[in-house]
Amino acid sequence: MKIKIPDEFSSLKDYLDWLFKKYNTPDFINSDPIKFVHRFSKPEDMEIAGFIASLLAMGNRKIILLSNERLFDLMENRPYEFILNFDPFWYEKSLSNFVHFAYRNIEGKDLLVIFYLLKQTIEKYGRLKNLFLKYYDDKHPTVKQALSGFVREILSFDPPPKFNGIPESINGLIPDPEKNSPCKRLNMFLRWMVRKDQVDVGIWNEIDKSKLIIPLDTHVSKISRALGLTQRKTDTWKTAEEITNNLKKFEPEDPVKYDFAIFGLGIELKQVY
Structure with missing residues (x-):
């Protein structure tokens, strides 16, 4: 057609x-997951909020927004602090209540793993941007290489206790572009972080927006x-x-x-x- x-x-x-x-x-903001980025003014909060909200952006948009509201309530609307202090033992029961989160695709155990990986990431790098910049080279035509390095390093961290390795479901949520995944949600996150206008927040100004996908x-x-x-x-x-x-x-x-x-x-x- x-x-x-x-x-x-x-x-x-x-x-x-x-x-x-x-x-x-x-007007676009309130009906889109980017609304969770706009709630915050500190870059470290905006990054974590954006990463989480974008990864969970699949299925019915209304359900995505409602599910994210529940999750941000659990974080007490302090995403960076919540991740930095995240204790998988403490939150295991709370996250188990997130069954069929975000339109039947993501469960509490997936959230437990993602939060624990993010905790280790910011303990080492301080901010998600710092990890991305480690792999970013302005000479490359797109963000593909930087995004692949970013993903591979996040997935290289330890899984939460009681987990025997990173579950396969997480590879689907945080895909590697080198494996030819379109990486829709990660590219949306990068759009939010890199572009700057009345919708996108543009707090990663070291990245050339012409290299986005x-x-x-x-x-x-x-x-x-x-x-x-x-x-x-x-x-x-x-x-x-x-x-x-x-x-x-x-x-x-x-x-x-x-x-x-x-x-x-x-x-x-x-x-x-």
């Missing part, structure tokens, strides 16, 4: 620019194919790169800004596809 560009627009770029202005507004969710995937931004049939890292490279023809310095346009159009047309 193809999407016909409305007659009032002379090109796909003009149409996408119009959609970007339509959806890239503060579009978060490839179901809506972006379908709409990108319908707009001719990719010819690939499966959702992989290479597909996300192809879409991003085509968007760079319109906005070389900030191609991922069109995530708002494509995602928003997908929401509008979801009854059609």
Whole structure:
């Protein structure tokens, strides 16, 4: 299926620019997981909130937001302090109540592991940004290498006591782009951290936003194919790169800004596809 560009627009770029202005507004925040980043003013809190909220962003958006509200209540809205002082023995019972968290995909034991890995990460690096910058090189064309190093090091830390290694489910939640995963949620987290406008917070200003890769969710995937931004049939890292490279023809310095346009159009047309 193809999407016909409305007659009032002379090109796909003009149409996408119009959609970007339509959806890239503060009104977008309250209906999106990025709302949990905007609750905080300290960068260390914003990073942890963003990492957790993005990893759990799968399935029904309303349920995602409600589930995150429960989780941030457990953290007493102090995400960095909560993670830094996280005791898996103390919180094991509390997190066991999160059964089928975030639309039946994530359970309490997954949260227990993620929090414990994050605890060790910030004990060693202070902030998530510092770990990412360890692997970031401005000479590379995209964030792929930095993201892969970031993921591999987080997964290299010890699992919580009683766990015999990192569960396979965690590899699905924190995927490595080198394995050709589209890394939708991690790329969304990076968009939040690197881009700066009225929606994205842009607290990682050491990273060049032109190197970001579009978060490839179901809506972006379908709409990108319908707009001719990719010819690939499966959702992989290479597909996300192809879409991003085509968007760079319109906005070389900030191609991922069109995530708002494509995602928003997908929401509008979801009854059609």
